[in-house]
Amino acid sequence: MARTAILRRLTWTVGKVIARVDETARVRSLTIDVPGWTGHLPGQHLDVRLTAEDGYQAQRSYSIATPGDGSHVTITVERLDDGEASPYLTDVLVVGDQIELRGPIGGYFVWEPGRGGPLLLVAGGSGIAPLMAMLRSRVAAPSDVAVRLLCSWRSAADVIYADELDAIAATAEGVSITHTLTQSAPDGWTGRRGRYDRKALSQLAWPREQEPLTYVCGPTGFVEAVASVLVELGHDPGRILTERFGPTGG
Amino acid sequence: MSFISRGFQRRQAPAAPSDRVPPGQYVTRDFPVLSAGPTPRIGLDEWRLELVGALDQPRSWSWQEFTALTAEDITVDIHCVTKWSKLDSAWTGVPVDALLDGVEASAAFVVAHSYGGYTTNLPLDDLTGGKAWVAYRYDGEPLEPEHGGPARLLVPHLYFWKSAKWLRALELRQDDGPGFWEGYGYHNYGDPWREQRYSGD
Numbered sequence: 181m182a183r184t185a186i187l188r189r190l191t192w193t194v195g196k197v198i199a200r201v202d203e204t205a206r207v208r209s210l211t212i213d214v215p216g217w218t219g220h221l222p223g224q225h226l227d228v229r230l231t232a233e234d235g236y237q238a239q240r241s242y243s244i245a246t247p248g249d250g251s252h253v254t255i256t257v258e259r260l261d262d263g264e265a266s267p268y269l270t271d272v273l274v275v276g277d278q279i280e281l282r283g284p285i286g287g288y289f290v291w292e293p294g295r296g297g298p299l300l301l302v303a304g305g306s307g308i309a310p311l312m313a314m315l316r317s318r319v320a321a322p323s324d325v326a327v328r329l330l331c332s333w334r335s336a337a338d339v340i341y342a343d344e345l346d347a348i349a350a351t352a353e354g355v356s357i358t359h360t361l362t363q364s365a366p367d368g369w370t371g372r373r374g375r376y377d378r379k380a381l382s383q384l385a386w387p388r389e390q391e392p393l394t395y396v397c398g399p400t401g402f403v404e405a406v407a408s409v410l411v412e413l414g415h416d417p418g419r420i421l422t423e424r425f426g427p428t429g430g
Numbered sequence: 431m432s433f434i435s436r437g438f439q440r441r442q443a444p445a446a447p448s449d450r451v452p453p454g455q456y457v458t459r460d461f462p463v464l465s466a467g468p469t470p471r472i473g474l475d476e477w478r479l480e481l482v483g484a485l486d487q488p489r490s491w492s493w494q495e496f497t498a499l500t501a502e503d504i505t506v507d508i509h510c511v512t513k514w515s516k517l518d519s520a521w522t523g524v525p526v527d528a529l530l531d532g533v534e535a536s537a538a539f540v541v542a543h544s545y546g547g548y549t550t551n552l553p554l555d556d557l558t559g560g561k562a563w564v565a566y567r568y569d570g571e572p573l574e575p576e577h578g579g580p581a582r583l584l585v586p587h588l589y590f591w592k593s594a595k596w597l598r599a600l601e602l603r604q605d606d607g608p609g610f611w612e613g614y615g616y617h618n619y620g621d622p623w624r625e626q627r628y629s630g631d
Contacts, residue, residue, distance in 0.1 A: 230438045
């Protein structure tokens, strides 16, 4: 496997929020202009450092939801009510504010069109963020890599990037997008219900014979369950890449 | 220049005295899981732990042999590079000193190898002198696969990615070389108190 080592020093930089999108009631996407940003690969993350007037600091990691785009990076943050950093990022920070960050970080959980496929992306809730960077890079590139994106949400109101995903599903060749709702579905919901269990994944994942390249991101229980089922279905564990976050990602 | 985040303030009382929590870390009561791929499932009848590389005689233990070694109960704070720290985590494991006892080695470094292919590198000195264990029980229970069972390295004074899960072998080496995350830009040594998260920190 080719390694994309990033062995230069990562320094803290002050960026400026240039756009804020309310994705759902709890989720915001923040686009930040970072002078001197040297680019990143889809799937990488960055560290945010928040500093209070009394000097108190908190650091958190967030996946970048966009492919490399000059000095712009977009993170998608879900508010955790008992968290410390996420309520600030979702509810306090507005366009024009400054924010301190460094990155990009991580070089394993990354995908570019040159890595091939077929590509299986499996997202649990806001775990879609790094997978969205991959999907966006696939759609933007002249690439014929076939992609299946499987998203799992609690309810229809929790769907992140809903309009963009609908547009991609309607227009992008070779890309299929499936949503499932695990808790409640509105009247008229035509998508799936329930979890990505063995039965669902045996229908929806690429067959193992096609040697898919799989990225799974979401809460630990979700990632554990999906990755285990794929291994049981005969997928090569070496081609299943995971990124997990716990409920305390704050 | 000291940067202030407009409108940011501490929301929670400190969960622990500051001398327990390294810079940039926050305390969690959960036990988050971080791994790069699916969790390997290793049956105890096929499990072996090996000591290989620059030593006089390779050694290897079956599960039965390994768990017959004198184990210690260890209560330590652990610190993950993804920012969480967990205080007073309770483990049972065999000191690495015991595995190395009587070994003639010309090594200064160790690469820990895991089932599933993960690796991480450490100076040998950081695994000896009562600083490291191969742990196989957590909180009084067998170590769950998602947390590294059957057995994992436990090196609590370094960021937790150095505490390789699903440990399969310790390779003694004369020269140092990056393991899995170290090759992706994470710090070669990883001291949480010096906040050595990434290369160059």
